[in-house]
Amino acid sequence: MNHAGAAAQLEPVLSRIDDDLAASLKRMFELVRIPSISTDPAYSAQCRQAAEWLSAELASIGFDASVRDTAGHPMVVAHHEGGSADAPHVLFYGHYDVQPVDPLELWDTDPFEPTIRNAADGSKIITGRGTADDKGQLLTFVEACRAWKSVHGSLPCRVTILFEGEEESGSPSLKPFLQANAGELKADFALVCDTSMWDAETPAISTGLRGLVGEEITVRAADRDLHSGYFGGAAANPIHILAKVLADLHDETGRVTIPGFYEGVEETPDEILRQWESLGASNEDFLGAIGLSLPAGEQGRSVLELTWARPTAEVNGITGGYTGEGFKTVIAAEASAKVSFRLVGDQDPETIRAAFRDFVRARIPADCSVSFEEHGGSPGIRLPYDSPVIQKAKDALSDEWPKPAALIGMGGSIPIVGDFQSLLGMDSVLVGFGLSDDRIHSPNEKYALKSFHKGQRSWARIMAALAG
Amino acid sequence: MNHAGAAAQLEPVLSRIDDDLAASLKRMFELVRIPSISTDPAYSAQCRQAAEWLSAELASIGFDASVRDTAGHPMVVAHHEGGSADAPHVLFYGHYDVQPVDPLELWDTDPFEPTIRNAADGSKIITGRGTADDKGQLLTFVEACRAWKSVHGSLPCRVTILFEGEEESGSPSLKPFLQANAGELKADFALVCDTSMWDAETPAISTGLRGLVGEEITVRAADRDLHSGYFGGAAANPIHILAKVLADLHDETGRVTIPGFYEGVEETPDEILRQWESLGASNEDFLGAIGLSLPAGEQGRSVLELTWARPTAEVNGITGGYTGEGFKTVIAAEASAKVSFRLVGDQDPETIRAAFRDFVRARIPADCSVSFEEHGGSPGIRLPYDSPVIQKAKDALSDEWPKPAALIGMGGSIPIVGDFQSLLGMDSVLVGFGLSDDRIHSPNEKYALKSFHKGQRSWARIMAALAG
Structure with missing residues (x-):
């Protein structure tokens, strides 16, 4: 399959994603309803239930999927062939476990009974623990695969999927699992969906992680x-x-x-600091959104530098x-x-x-x-700004969203990215559709309906671009 | 009733206390079983239940007793005439509320199901929340009154009793109650039983309170x-x-x-510091008993000064x-x-x-x-060392216990003593039979059986001495 081929296949996939949105939401709700809190031993059975639900979903799409035991919560591993000889083999990663929900009294809705509501700005949001971190996010990729498969009976590239259930509790089983299954999991690079957009109009690829x-x-x-x-x-x-x-x-x-x-x-190069400055995020905006006004960390640095590079x-x-x-x-x-x-x-x-x-x-x-x-x-991670894969993903994202994609830093930690580098020799492309007000790890976590919908379309575009 | 009269009445009362010990323990167990945790609103009904239990007990002895509502937990007030024209009118104070019991898993026994056990040194102890602080203590006085009344059909002096139910939660209702009922509660002086002995052989009267x-x-x-x-x-x-x-x-x-x-x-006078030093309490002994060795507060002061006068x-x-x-x-x-x-x-x-x-x-x-x-x-309180009342109580205690009574400081706070001074113009005599290892406010609170028994005998002796 050449580039023209995959690109030509794209439009009907995007249409199918649009048409199938209600059904894909129904599937997401099923997953969010499972309280898979990994850090609390009382929810072990629910973690396994989430893994089994995902494995069954992937099998229904045509993946060779299985739940794999570990010393902790199980992994889900799934494989699907696809694409031309030139098309890459990608490993997609997400996590099905979620943070605890305390203090429960601060939630406006049941954290494990998702709803669709209108936000103050009129946009639609999906409420519930894990809608943004990471169940809704990982399903954007699964649903993109489902649409592509259902339209074309195939996928544009070879896909391996790895879902873990301990990301919110330090991933104790991850390294041993990667080491024991390196041959099965090694791909050309990884796609990781556990990050945010720059803003609601600007998609982002994270090239630095703390x-x-x-x-x-x-x-x-x-x-x-x-x-x-x-x-x-x-x-x-x-x-x-x-x-x-x-x-x-x-x-x-x-x-x-x-x-x-x-x-x-190391001190961040001036040109990078200037690029971040050009994104227009003032300390006032960044902190004002959470009810604060004074940067609290190292004096004399911008909030972006403080959270991305310090x-x-x-x-x-x-x-x-x-x-x-x-x-x-x-x-x-x-x-x-x-x-x-x-x-x-x-x-x-x-x-x-x-x-x-x-x-x-x-x-x-x-x-x-x-x-x-x-x-x-x-450890912290810095990914190469200039790799062809990142450039393709950047262009694909820029096609889907109102504004061009930004290459940004990220304050959070996704240890898997370091493990993929050190244990499997793979770089990762970090693309996610969360927003800064998603309240992940907090009461009233939500995910924008637009993130869920255009996230699926984004993955379809990225797969088409990578296959080209 | 003159001194010889009250003194002559004492011996049969002490015998009655000895003979009635089993029954008095049974009554104490009933009170300890009521979980009257004042600081937790969930136990409001149990606080009232404790007040009603006490009121009924006092009535059974012949007191004019009643449960009196406040904005918080109720008071118990009881009156009994007695003694000659020369005999004093005393106000006895105690509190029926107790501390919370968390962490519950550290208790060896149910905090609200008292038991009698053998301590490591072979002595008998009564286990349970409130056995020492202050249910067991306040009952030593009630039981002394009961014995005196049952032997002689009278009391050696006029007695008013005040039990409160908010001592462990800041006593918010106490001052208003004292102000509103000053005429009813005013006596010649107060007897307060919420303190400790110096050691298991040495009774003590506390003349300073933080x-x-x-x-x-x-x-x-x-x-x-x-x-x-x-x-x-x-x-x-x-x-x-x-x-x-x-x-x-x-x-x-x-x-x-x-x-x-x-x-x-003010700095503590050298002679007082020397007197405390003569009690033989080394920093090592005091801290060693709780698993520590280094005084943690102001440097260069003994543990007795740190806890009694700083x-x-x-x-x-x-x-x-x-x-x-x-x-x-x-x-x-x-x-x-x-x-x-x-x-x-x-x-x-x-x-x-x-x-x-x-x-x-x-x-x-x-x-x-x-x-x-x-x-x-x-505020802190310092009581006069040289009052005749304190001297009489000191002699009476010295008659009951193996060693003479000591006049000591006290690290804890009993706000009632300040309120009695400022609102009712009364000094207080602080006599209690707790021991330093009673674990009050902690898991496994206990009260020595000897404290409960000889405490009753001590109060009989004190009443006889005061009436003389």
């Missing part, structure tokens, strides 16, 4: 909870110790103070002592915090983890103790 | 929970802000840094972000902490509260906000 190190620390002092009257002023308070550790993580200029933290972090230390959760209603004059026996680091450039996850642990231990009194629990680690 | 200011602070940043990848490094993190505030509360020497905090705090700032609880199992890369919209201050000398609760709020506000970024919730406030 890495992630997760750590949970627990400080222990007395061997029991104490009455703060009898012991206050004499006994160590683990919340004080923890607060001091966390307060020490940043200096007055917002820089992380852990020794060696910035080793491997490393961070963030406390994601803290708990200790009495946190119920009313008051309890207690000195807790222990206090704990979940801390994550976003990494860029050549920062090494395990070096950062070790430096953090040393930093904490140096601040624990001799009669108290601290323990650490690891929650994943991955 | 005051308490409770504050809950909530820091708010973005208007929603954020993905730490997309916003980390640019958006304010309320846990960071809160950690900085809390870490700033103490300097490197353990002193509280809030401006003006130490105004009204003010503190303690964080009693903290929460923010994701605190469940696993990990969630979220930047929370808000974080909160419960903070309490123990006050001594002339520190003014409302001045301290205002200074703390200014201290916090000065550390909140301009685009974030903080709110405060008040949880009670009372």
Whole structure:
């Protein structure tokens, strides 16, 4: 199949996607209704249920699909032949697991009963946990394949699909699975759909991703909870110790103070900074959208640089002592915090983890103790701006959307991209249709109906372009 | 009734207490089984149930007893005439509410199903929430009255009893109730049973009590929970802000840094410090008992001075972000902490509260906000060492226990003592039979069987001495 062939096949596929939108939404709703919260062991059965649902859907399209057990939640792997000898073999990746939904009382709708609603701007949105991250996104590709197959009885290129169920909980089973199945999963490159558009009119390909190190620390002092009257002023308070550790993580200029933290972090070239500046994202707009106005991190840098090209230390959760209603004059026996680091450039996850642990231990009194629990680690990624594959995808996206596609950085971590590079020798093309107000990881997550619809059309266009 | 008369009446009362121990325990168990957790609105009905139980018990002894409504949990008030014209009128105070029981999984027994067990040293203990704080303690006085009345058909002095149900949650209804019922409640002095012995052989009268200011602070940043990848490094993190505030509360020497905090705090006279030193409580013993070894507060002071005569700032609880199992890369919209201050000398609760709020506000970024919730406030108290009433109580206690009674300080707060002084013009005599390992406010609270038994005998002796 040559370029003209695939391009000629495109139009009826786009029409089929348009005609089939209601049915594709119905399928998406089925998947969103499955509460596949990977980080909470109480939802293990639901994670497996989501995997089985996806495997069955892929089989119905004609993929050779299977649910594959791991030590954690299962993987879904599916294969379909297609295209000419020149057409690439692509590996498409998504994740079927979702974030927890607490605090549940802040949701306007049931997180696991999707609805279609009108947003304030009149556009239609799909509500529910996972609609944007990542169930709705991964289905844009599946539905594009379904349309192409149903129109032409074939696919324009060879496609392997990998869906995991532990992306929101550190992907503990991913590396072993990639290593054990490298021959089966290796393709020419990967397509990953777990990112956002620049704005509602401007599609984007992410060429930089921050890495992630997760750590949970627990400080222990007395061997029991104490009455703060009898012991206050004499006994160590683990919340004080923890607060001091966390307060020490940043200096007055917002820089992380852990020794060696910035080793491997390069300054972003001026031309890249200028390009980002030209996207017109002011600090005021970026922060105003979430009710803030002052950049909180390293002083003197734009919000795009702070979130795309600078490393961070963030406390994601803290708990200790009495946190119920009313008051309890207690000195807790222990206090704990979940801390994550976003990494860029050549920062090494395990070096950062070790430096953090040393930093904490140096601040624990001799009669108290601290323990650490690891929650994943991955380095930052920078993808080549100038690869032909990225250029083809960029052109295909620019054909579908009102404005040309932008090559952007990204603040979040998608460890799979690093694993594809290191374990399978594959680069990834990161295309997604999320929007910055999708509230992923928060109450009232949503996905634009337009993202779901034009996302499918975008993948059809990208497949046609890649096959050419 | 003269001194010889009351003293002559004592011996059969002590025998009756001994003979009636099993029945008095049965009554105590009934009260402990009522989960009267005042700080949690879910237990309102149980608080009322405890009040009604006490009122009925007092009525059965012959008191004119009633449950009295307040805006919060009810009071119990009871009156009984007694004694000669020279005998004093005493107001006995206790509280029937208890602390929450979380974390429940750390209890070896059901907190609301009391048991009698053998402690490691072979002594018998009564397990359960409230056995020591304060249900078991208040019943020592009630049972002493019961024995005296059943032997002699009278009491050696006029007794008014006040039990409240909000001591563990800041006593919001207490001052209004005392003001509205001052004429009914005013006595010559108060007897308060909510304190501890010096050790298992040495009874104690507390002549100093720290005051308490409770504050809950909530820091708010973005208007929603954020993905730490997309916003980390640019958006304010309320846990960071809160950690900085809390870490700033103490300097490197353990002193509280809030401006003006130490105004009204006097250094303890050397002779008092020497007296405390003679009690033989080493830092090692005091802290070793709770698994610690290093005094954590102001440097260069003994643990007794730190807990009896120095003010503190303690964080009693903290929460923010994701605190469940696993990990969630979220930047929370808000974080909160419960903070309490123990006050001594002339520190003014409302001045301290205002200074703390200014201290916090000065550390909140301009685009974030903080709110405060008040949880009670009372000044510290120092009672006269040399009053005749305290001397009589000291002698009576010394007759009952193996070692003479000690006059000690106390780290906890009993706001009622300040309210009795300011609203009713009454001093209080603080006598209690708790022990330092009673684990009050913690899992596995207990009360020594000996405390319950000899506590009743102690009150009989004190009443006899006061009536003389």
